[in-house]
Amino acid sequence: PTSSAQWNSTFGCGYVDLLHLDYHRNDYFSSTIGESGAQKFYRGAMFNKDKATLVWERRVVYNNASVPGTVYALSDLDLYLYNDATNGLIDSSTDANDNVEQVRAGADYSQVVIVVQSSGTFAGTNTETYALATEEGFVSSVGPLVSLSIADTKRNLGETFAVSAIVRNDGDLRAHNVIVALNPSGSGLSMLPSLESAGLEIGALAPGEARVVTWMLRKDKGGEASALVTATSFSYGGFYRGESTLRVLPSAPVRQVFLPIAVSG
16 A cells, blocks of 8 residues: 555655555565566456556676676566456556556456566566566466367368358457458458458457357369468457468269169060
8 A cells, every 4th residue: 555546756655554564465476577578467356446566676697796797778567457347458557667567446346457568678588577466366367368260171163151160268368359250362262242351250258268150151163272260359458369271172073873784685
């Protein structure tokens, strides 16, 4: 808790409530994160005025009792707070000049997602160690993981047929704004009704949820035809993608079998 609404770079975090501090003594995470937009996720409940605070160190090369001669530039980590139900951004803290970032809930939320995200590259390393202090009950999450599967099929030239893909969220956070697309351009397949690319918006997928998406296609060339099928999600400030390839194989030719007929006379 602090004496003001937000952390202040001049005065720090204000007074300390030692009783509250003791209550939350185990409510923190220590981890590492990679460069260039890597993300780490944490989920839990937050009430009005609850906060989460991210800290990390400026790295130097140890020089025994002497002042370090090599001081690396401060890594840039950012902190975001999202409403899990809507994917809406509640708060963010993205100052490139500090090694403390803090976000604050302005209302009660049954589940929020805290995102630690890197910006740019790191000096002298490719990972950065950080600590994140949260409210009670938070857990680390892997995030949304969008996967897609579609089975091969056998069709004749000129045949019209239905093809279905299964899109699934294999992660432990909701996948928002999911769009499934099949692009038949140049594949020897055409879509009915005729579209260059059919992107179907299916909304959000809860963890473990799967849905089936179906298209009507026509095979316009002999031999094998194929088309890329993708599923994308924009969730918690990042894009997530799964893909699979539809393969339409030629049907086995119909064979005519002639049987001898015995003629008696």
